[in-house]
Amino acid sequence: MAACAFSCSSAAAVKSAVFVRGTESLSVGGKGGRVSIPSTSLSCSFKALSARQHGHCLEGLVKHTVQGEGSCRRKSMAVVRASASETSEGACARSYKITLLPGDGIGPEIMKVAKEVLKMVGQQEGMELAFEEALVGGAAIDEYGNPLPDSSLALCRNSDAVLLAAIGGYKWDNNTAHLRPERGLLGLRAGLGAFANLRPATVLPQLVDASTLKREVVEGVDIMVVRELTGGIYFGQPKGFGVNEAGERTGFNTMIYSVQEIDRIARVAFEMARKRRGRLCSVDKSNVLETSQLWRERVTEIGKEYPDVELSHMYVDNAAMQLIRAPKQFDTIVTGNIFGDILSDEASMLTGSIGMLPSASVGESGPGLFEPVHGSAPDIAGQDKANPLAQVLSAAMMLRYGLNEPAAAQRIEATVFNVLDKGYRTGDIMSAGKTLVGCAQMGDILLHSLSQSTESHAASLTA
Template structure:
């Protein structure tokens, strides 16, 4: 049995609690001989700052680079609000993305039928929702230069962030979106602000040309980012794969996440280029929610997004889609039984702790493999 090297970064807040539930599942899968994992743990975020004075150490970055996949839970919290900007907890996540060249962020928004009533939208708008937002992750305004605050004197300052994209960056994220669409419902919606931003004009031109040249079989539409945000809450099931830049992807994916009822339900994947020699790609998997310091240590956090992130790792890094399907099916099975954590407890048959939810999902998984 092949053993995959997972580098695990529990991080801050509820991170260690939800990561413990993933470790239950990886240990069981290994013990049963279904798929083997070698687990190595590291520090990121505030936890790393407390020990190393940085948001992630060089040694842990090297371990992340050497792993078959990285699982990260959450970073940040008010404890570290006063630390210097370049070593703030979030800098660890940004360094992982940048140094590992993780340019493609996959954010699924799936509404389980059992949770349709937990959405802020009417059931008929979200029941059966299954869309994927593909966000460019290493370019755009978050990384563009110059990025600075200038003192103009007389009590005035000027803040500068630069939105910049090259053709190759747009093409490679576009290919990820078109390839995903071919495996789903064969539709891509590209989003930018070409009406007011030159980067949006180029984005639109490059995506259009890429589709005509390489993916003529895939349906393509363009929507301005603000209009798309409105459409997400008006008629979300019209979308299949949405591809957009770093800034708009950050915002639109959080909008899409709340359509499902809770941020605690949704995993994500951040992928690098495929190595042509090995066929593998560097990848980081994490839930989309934050560290939730207000509930940390109470054992009430929802581990479903973290467990779903493991399923995404099985699917996209290891080619084990059948096992990923069983994990996702186990999550759905637990929800169908009316079992909930506190964040999704409305109408629940039973409210479970973090560990109890992990145990319930593992029990469903055992049944699926019988």
């Protein structure tokens, strides 16, 4: 596994113009936090969030430790990795262990595309990518009677990054709770400590008309939803089924957040907002819920550390409405687990399709988890109709946020951009005058376009 060090100052260390615009650097975990998302300058921070020189780099997201200025110069980047090996060209190869979790439904179809794209971009960027696959969700229930076998979690934990497709399907919908695919996903997120879920919703110019909303409403939308992922009502105890005084069956869950859980996700969100357009909207239901009252109080308190970020608060019901009414008012949104689940799905429709939205889930230590926002789409599984772009873009987020390989990430994003520019569309984003393709064909087109990409071409899209 890669233990790396890097210190780069490259114009080619790309700022993505497309999907994570302006979010080049982000430290997770607050003061003393251990995860840093790479910046355009590819220097890392640790402890003091503002100390973005070189020095400490994250242990955590990529389990890397900085060892000083790189001695291997590749293209315009100075990169050194403890495990770097010499390639036949004498260039430094960075080695990464990536666990792939294809999961269920359309998962295997879209993962196949993403894997091929990663293989090609790995060659182009001089990375050694070692892939291992494991079962999770329904596929793991079928094989092992467990939606998250210990072996799958162990493999993930021992990776540099985890790329998940999606889990779930009709077949397992009536299983008892511990034998549901969703339980595997939640266990994975918790098991990796991936508490911060970054869900960008960016309307690409090519897809403005794919949205069900009016062009003038969605054009230019660029929102980052920062969703708390390992707390709240999803994990609160007690939960279960019972019987009330009238003898009726009941079901109950507990929505609970601790100060520490709120503070750390708030810091992630403030950092994110600071790197974007400097506006953070915290979404809660503090007019009703005590959990939300604490949430609002703590977010306001943490906000004092970020005087440069404009903080606002909004009730979740209003936020759901405002996202449709005037989505451009939002820059960065921070919210709890269940509100984030719902709002990010809603935000996906601004962009045309949930099939376009990637996500990154990161924690204070351990590898990050990268997955599309969408589910296993059982209604179209096995029909070659799935849009693989959210999966491919999740792979790009993995490269940028999980492996600190922004040039490779940007190369993928530019390729997606190009393919859309040329008019290729899967069914979910199809519009008049465009060319309808299936999942596999979209993969072939991506590979063809990627094979023709050059660094200068990729960089020109971000200029």
